[in-house]
Amino acid sequence: xxxxxxxxxxxxxxxxxxxxxxxxxxxxxxxxxxxxxxxxxxxxxxxxxxxxxxxxxxxxxxxxxxxxxxxxxxxxxxxxxxxxxxxxxxxxxxxxxxxxxxxxxxxxxxxxxxxxxxxxxxxxxxxxxxxxxxxxxxxxxxxxxxxxxxxxxxxxxxxxxxxxxxxxxxxxxxxxxxxxxxxxxxx
Amino acid sequence: xxxxxxxxxxxxxxxxxxxxxxxxxxxxxxxxxxxxxxxxxxxxxxxxxxxxxxxxxxxxxxxxxxxxxxxxxxxxxxxxxxxxxxxxxxxxxxxxxxxxxxxxxxxxxxxxxxxxxxxxxxxxxxxxxxxxxxxxxxxxxxxxxxxxxxxxxxxxxxxxxxxxxxxxxx
Numbered sequence: 001x002x003x004x005x006x007x008x009x010x011x012x013x014x015x016x017x018x019x020x021x022x023x024x025x026x027x028x029x030x031x032x033x034x035x036x037x038x039x040x041x042x043x044x045x046x047x048x049x050x051x052x053x054x055x056x057x058x059x060x061x062x063x064x065x066x067x068x069x070x071x072x073x074x075x076x077x078x079x080x081x082x083x084x085x086x087x088x089x090x091x092x093x094x095x096x097x098x099x100x101x102x103x104x105x106x107x108x109x110x111x112x113x114x115x116x117x118x119x120x121x122x123x124x125x126x127x128x129x130x131x132x133x134x135x136x137x138x139x140x141x142x143x144x145x146x147x148x149x150x151x152x153x154x155x156x157x158x159x160x161x162x163x164x165x166x167x168x169x170x171x172x173x174x175x176x177x178x179x180x181x182x183x184x185x186x187x
Numbered sequence: 188x189x190x191x192x193x194x195x196x197x198x199x200x201x202x203x204x205x206x207x208x209x210x211x212x213x214x215x216x217x218x219x220x221x222x223x224x225x226x227x228x229x230x231x232x233x234x235x236x237x238x239x240x241x242x243x244x245x246x247x248x249x250x251x252x253x254x255x256x257x258x259x260x261x262x263x264x265x266x267x268x269x270x271x272x273x274x275x276x277x278x279x280x281x282x283x284x285x286x287x288x289x290x291x292x293x294x295x296x297x298x299x300x301x302x303x304x305x306x307x308x309x310x311x312x313x314x315x316x317x318x319x320x321x322x323x324x325x326x327x328x329x330x331x332x333x334x335x336x337x338x339x340x341x342x343x344x345x346x347x348x349x350x351x352x353x354x355x356x357x
Binding site: 099104 | 261
């Protein structure tokens with residue numbers, strides 16, 4: 001039986017892609033290369049996933065009311081360009097697929113002022129029952145919202161970086177200047 | 188052969204490389220009561236430092252303003268939760284390399300219970316310090332990469348390598 005949510009739901013945003021999350025590069029996210037460290041891109045993207053989940057009605061209240069949680073199963077990041085301390089970020093999120101308990105999201109992270117693509121993140125998020133800590137169907141209202149969001153997103157073109165498989169034989173698709181594809185020396 | 192202006196560790200030819208240990212810190216825990224997805228990558232990135240140290244391309248490499256290493260792409264599978272204080276053991280397998288890149292896979296295990304907690308496949312590129320653009324591995328690194336890759340080539344390819352993300356339907 002899917003859970004019914006009892007707390008007040010935020011206003012549903014149906015604009016596609018979802019373009020509401022903003023943040024900036026914190027000092028503690030910068031590493032010895034003087035740019036945002038790889039891990040904190042993932043943290044920043046996780047907050048963008050959080051914004052998507054809130055739009056489904058599954059924000060902090062979902063966990064605080066001990067109804068459920070959402071867990072990331074898998075994530076794939078392309079690092080397209082560096083970001084320095086304090087850089088403002090804008091996130092755009094497209095729903096690529098969904099089922100009864102999972103969503104497949106694609107985030108793009110942009111430098112909010114200069115506009116360049118800094119990174120992309122493809123992610124699978126699954127709904128979790130609070131008590132059993134195992135996968136469970138989306139709560140009733142969340143499933144309803146997800147279907148409406150899907151109707152709004154499903155017509156968007158598929159992002160260029162979605163569905164990537166890593167390997168030296170397929171050089172990174174980025175236009176970033178430091179990425180010149182090398183010749184595979186080991187093959 | 189050009190040598191770096193700092194000592195390099197003895198090359199560890201154990202396969203996979205099995206040198207990195209860590210503990211899940213309190214700051215790494217999120218409101219779900221487990222290590223947050225971002226901090227798995229913090230832990231994995233430290234294991235990348237340990238790998239690069241084998242090639243003389245870790246902290247001193249940047250401190251001496253010779254070069255840096257940048258991650259181009261990363262894929263993480265989150266296989267099981269870990270909690271605050273849990274010990275972590277991270278092993279690393281080189282999958283491929285070329286004149287300026289490394290393709291490798293980390294596996295994170297619970298240090299005492301042994302279960303697989305996560306995997307991280309990565310593409311890393313060598314960067315020239317001054318130009319901040321890609322450059323061939325330094326003289327001292329390349330033979331070490333070749334020797335490690337030759338030993339790691341005998342390992343079976345990890346089942347998590349080369350994954351495509353998607354909702355699989357039965």
